[in-house]
Structure formats: structure tokens, C-alpha cells
Amino acid sequence: xxxxxxxxxxxxxxxxxxxxxxxxxxxxxxxxxxxxxxxxxxxxxxxxxxxxxxxxxxxxxxxxxxxxxxxxxxxxxxxxxxxxxxxxxxxxxxxxxxxxxxxxxxxxxxxxxxxxxxxxxxxxxxxxxxxxxxxxxxxxxxxxxxxxxxxxxxxxxxxxxxxxxxxxxxxxxxxxxxxxxxxxxxxxxxxxxxxxxxxxxxxxxxxxxxxxxxxxxxxxxxxxxxxxxxxxxxxxxxxxxxxxxxxxxxxxxxxxxxxxxxxxxxxxxxxxxxxxxxxxxxxxxxxxxxxxxxxxxxxxxxxxxxxxxxxxxxxxxxxxxxxxxxxxxxxxxxxxxxxxxxxxxxxxxxxxxxxxxxxxxxxxxxxxxxxxxxxxx
Amino acid sequence: xxxxxxxxxxxxxxxxxxxxxxxxxxxxxxxxxxxxxxxxxxxxxxxxxxxxxxxxxxxxxxxxxxxxxxxxxxxxxxxxxxxxxxxxxxxxxxxxxxxxxxxxxxxxxxxxxxxxxxxxxxxxxxxxxxxxxxxxxxxxxxx
Ligand SMILES: [Zn+2]
Numbered sequence: 001x002x003x004x005x006x007x008x009x010x011x012x013x014x015x016x017x018x019x020x021x022x023x024x025x026x027x028x029x030x031x032x033x034x035x036x037x038x039x040x041x042x043x044x045x046x047x048x049x050x051x052x053x054x055x056x057x058x059x060x061x062x063x064x065x066x067x068x069x070x071x072x073x074x075x076x077x078x079x080x081x082x083x084x085x086x087x088x089x090x091x092x093x094x095x096x097x098x099x100x101x102x103x104x105x106x107x108x109x110x111x112x113x114x115x116x117x118x119x120x121x122x123x124x125x126x127x128x129x130x131x132x133x134x135x136x137x138x139x140x141x142x143x144x145x146x147x148x149x150x151x152x153x154x155x156x157x158x159x160x161x162x163x164x165x166x167x168x169x170x171x172x173x174x175x176x177x178x179x180x181x182x183x184x185x186x187x188x189x190x191x192x193x194x195x196x197x198x199x200x201x202x203x204x205x206x207x208x209x210x211x212x213x214x215x216x217x218x219x220x221x222x223x224x225x226x227x228x229x230x231x232x233x234x235x236x237x238x239x240x241x242x243x244x245x246x247x248x249x250x251x252x253x254x255x256x257x258x259x260x261x262x263x264x265x266x267x268x269x270x271x272x273x274x275x276x277x278x279x280x281x282x283x284x285x286x287x288x289x290x291x292x293x294x295x296x297x298x299x300x301x302x303x304x305x306x307x308x309x310x311x312x313x314x315x316x317x318x319x320x321x322x323x324x325x326x327x328x329x330x331x332x333x334x335x336x337x338x339x340x341x342x343x344x345x346x347x348x349x350x351x352x353x354x355x356x357x358x359x360x361x362x363x364x365x366x367x368x369x370x371x372x373x374x375x376x377x
Numbered sequence: 378x379x380x381x382x383x384x385x386x387x388x389x390x391x392x393x394x395x396x397x398x399x400x401x402x403x404x405x406x407x408x409x410x411x412x413x414x415x416x417x418x419x420x421x422x423x424x425x426x427x428x429x430x431x432x433x434x435x436x437x438x439x440x441x442x443x444x445x446x447x448x449x450x451x452x453x454x455x456x457x458x459x460x461x462x463x464x465x466x467x468x469x470x471x472x473x474x475x476x477x478x479x480x481x482x483x484x485x486x487x488x489x490x491x492x493x494x495x496x497x498x499x500x501x502x503x504x505x506x507x508x509x510x511x512x513x514x515x516x517x518x519x520x
Contacts, residue, residue, distance in 0.1 A: 117455035118387070126421050129395065131387035132510055134451055134459045135467045135479040143449035144469050151447075151493040196450035196464065241427065245469060245477050246447070 010039025027210030028105030081332030082368030171322025255292020279362030441499025
């Protein structure tokens with residue numbers, strides 16, 4: 001087991017919701033200002049910048065008044081949160097950068113972002129080919145996967161509902177969450193179908209907001225105002241072959257690889273995890289992640305979630321902020337911040353007691369796993 | 378607001394890299410690319426083979442029988458041209474040659490009939506003189 005090479009020393013978030021007076025640059029600046037304040041750093045301390053979703057890196061740095069040594073920009077796909085964090089680890093671990101700022105700004109709600117219809121480019125981007133058949137949207141892609149999971153393993157809508165209901169209960173304890181009203185099974189089942197078997201409450205919430213994270217080398221991490229949160233393990237695995245169609249294994253193979261690699265680097269196992277942050281663009285993704293990461297067996301995620309393991313106070317409190325389904329769809333970024341805040345003990349009513357390690361993961365054509373810890377080794 | 382006609386449904390690009398596919402449907406054939414180097418089929422089109430990276434290929438007709446791998450039912454109309462048909466089903470089909478398509482069951486099929494693993498056979502549905510779509514109807518189980 002190696003000692004962690006990188007740590008998070010600052011996190012910042014904006015309000016989430018409808019923020020029509022802010023564009024993506026403004027939201028990024030707001031979050032970055034918060035993160036720098038959290039880390040006790042100044043703008044000029046940043047020597048590496050990784051931009052996500054904000055349209056232009058040059059304009060962003062011009063507005064921020066910074067000239068970092070290193071800059072890059074990444075597409076506004078949720079899978080990129082972990083890719084950016086993984087890259088920041090490499091930059092600080094290699095000594096190429098001292099202080100990397102990751103900045104995400106999303107004005108999707110006010111800008112009328114749509115994930116289905118003529119603008120849809122989910123997956124490998126050739127969706128236009130299927131539009132004449134009415135096939136569009138990442139939601140439909142996940143509906144196809146969920147239907148197959150139901151057919152193969154007998155997973156039920158009542159089981160899927162548990163994911164959505166549990167995260168809403170968590171959001172009720174999070175003042176920053178956009179949707180905080182708990183609902184029961186009847187409400188879930190009565191919610192309108194969007195793409196059967198997925199209902200409205202299986203979909204994430206498109207909102208405006210920004211998130212920033214400051215990462216530095218582990219050996220410097222004690223020199224900051226807040227307790228450091230160590231990046232003990234991080235791994236990525238792409239699944240691009242034939243990815244225009246849903247993966248037959250529900251991304252299990254790749255999720256197992258990234259879990260094994262990141263847990264191996266961390267020297268930790270499933271039982272060591274105090275909380276899970278699972279990328280929840282749609283409820284089925286949570287089920288596929290639980291199976292792929294090995295929290296339950298193949299095909300067993302339905303009964304597993306129905307047993308209540310994801311709730312605060314249970315074995316694996318998951319998406320304690322409410323996640324994308326109830327806090328806001330910040331494309332993985334806010335879930336990574338929640339991991340940090342849990343490990344710092346900053347989560348108020350939704351705090352997991354004695355949180356020591358938190359596992360972030362995302363099941364997608366780029367699968368990812370990150371292990372956050374209070375201790376460096 | 379003007380009436381939404383079925384012709385408001387999105388149309389594919391007929392003169393793009395998949396032109397031989399669309400032309401094939403007019404001839405009641407499913408033509409997909411076949412690699413001249415390794416013999417594998419692929420669709421949509423790409424200049425290089427994803428398997429062997431060879432640059433040469435030709436368009437080859439494949440059989441129209443296959444199986445429904447999954448399906449979903451759209452209650453939301455992302456395209457106005459589909460509004461009158463909601464809830465409508467999209468099926469994910471794997472032809473016996475291994476090539477996959479998203480499609481629909483041809484006219485009149487009941488969404489409740491659709492099952493995973495169900496055998497289907499290609500139907501060529503003429504939209505107008507320029508466009509024919511590849512759809513499917515239920516077929517007998519494989520002997
Ligand atoms: Zn080939």
C-alpha cells in the first residue's frame with residue numbers, strides 16, 4: 001500500500017438551481033473563489049487549471065486574471081469529473097504543478113440544455129442516425145439497459161424506487177439541495193413515465209451551478225487551513241468498443257477493474273468505506289455501479305437497494321447530498337465535493353459519523369473510481 | 378400553431394457515409410460495410426475497420442433476421458413528429474450477422490407484444506420516394 005500522492009485542500013460550490021444572471025464563466029468564478037477561500041489561497045497561487053464544461057479556457061483565465069503554467073479544457077460530459085481529478089493527481093504527483101484548480105460551470109438550466117431531441121449527441125455522437133426511429137437521449141439508453149436488467153434478474157420498479165427515495169431523504173437534510181421534499185413509493189410509481197421503464201423520478205435534475213476543487217501534492221497538504229482529504233486511489237477504464245449500443249455487462253467488467261485498481265492503491269476494501277458517492281445521472285446507473293464495484297453480486301442490486309443499505313445510518317450511506325437525482329446534476333463534481341466535506345465532518349445533519357474513507361464511482365463509457373481518505377496511508 | 382405531420386419526423390442524412398445503406402433499403406436489402414481484410418461487418422460507416430484497422434471495405438447485404446435485445450417505450454416526444462404516436466417503442470435489434478440497430482416494430486404492433494429475446498424479421502417501410510426505413514416484425518422462433 002502506497003502513501004497518497006495528492007490531496008484536496010479546497011472545495012467550492014455555488015448555489016444550485018435557476019441562476020439566469022450567471023453564465024458558465026460566472027458560475028466557475030464563483031465556485032473557484034469559494035474554493036480558494038476554503039484553501040486559504042490566492043488566484044496567483046494556481047499554476048495548473050483544468051476546465052470542464054465552461055466554453056473557453058482562455059476567456060475563463062482572462063476573467064480570473066491568472067496565467068497558470070498548465071491549462072486544459074474537457075467536454076461537459078459527467079464522466080470527465082473523474083478524468084480531470086485523475087489528471088490533477090498526475091500533475092501534482094509528478095511535480096509538474098504545485099496547485100491545480102479544477103473548475104466546472106454549468107448554466108444548463110437557464111440555457112435550456114436538452115439531453116434528447118435534435119441536439120442530442122450522447123455516446124459516440126451518431127444519434128442522428130437513429131432519430132428517424134424516435135431513438136434519442138441518454139435516458140432512453142439507460143432505459144434499454146434497465147429493461148434488460150429487469151428481464152435477466154427480475155429487478156422491479158419498487159426496488160429501483162428505493163434509490164430515488166433514499167437520495168431524496170438525504171437531500172431533505174442538505175440545505176443546498178434543489179429538491180428536498182421526501183416522497184413515498186406511490187408518488188414514485190405515479191410519477192409520469194418519460195421512457196419506460198424510467199419515470200420522472202429516475203432522472204437527474206438539470207440546473208445551473210458551479211463547482212471548484214483545489215488539488216496539491218500530499219506532502220504540502222498539511223499547510224492549509226482545512227484538514228486535507230487524501231486521494232488514496234484513482235482509476236479509469238474506457239469502454240468504447242461498440243459503445244453506440246448499451247454494454248452487455250452493464251459496465252461491470254470495467255467497474256470491477258477500476259475498483260480493484262483504486263482500492264489496491266489505497267490498501268482499502270469495501271468494508272472500509274464510510275460512504276459512497278455514485279454517479280446518478282439515472283437510477284439504473286447506481287444499480288450497475290453497485291454490482292460492478294462489488295458491493296453486491298451480479299444481478300443482485302435490486303434486492304440490495306431494497307434492503308436499505310444506501311440510507312444514512314445504514315451500511316453504505318450513498319449520495320448523502322441527494323446526488324444528481326435530488327441535489328443537482330453537477331455531473332459528478334458536487335459528489336466529489338460531498339466526499340471531501342464528509343471526510344472533513346462538514347455535513348451537518350447529514351454527516352456520516354466518523355467518516356474515514358469515501359468511494360466515488362461512475363459507470364459510463366469511461367468508468368471511474370476514486371478513493372478519498374482522512375488519512376494519508 | 379400549425380399541425381404536426383408525420384413528415385415532421387427527423388430524417389437521416391441520405392447522402393452521407395451511410396448512403397449505400399439507405400439506397401439498399403430502397404432495394405429491400407440491408408447493406409452494411411464489410412471489411413475486405415478481416416471480413417467483419419460494421420455499421421455505421423467508418424473508413425477504417427475498428428477491428429483490424431484495414432482501409433478497404435465494400436457494402437454487403439446481410440440477412441434480415443435477428444433478435445430483440447431490449448426495448449424502451451417513449452412517453453415523452455423529444456421530436457414533435459412523434460407526439461401523435463406516444464407511447465411508442467424503440468427496439469434494440471441484433472441481426473444474426475451480429476450487426477445492431479435501433480428501430481421500431483412495423484405499423485400496428487402493440488407495445489405489449491414486445492419481449493426481450495423475441496425473434497424479428499426486417500420490414501422495409503417506405504416513407505416517401507427518397508426514404509425507406511428499416512423496421513421489424515415478429516418472426517417465428519429459430520428452428
Ligand atoms: Zn477488418
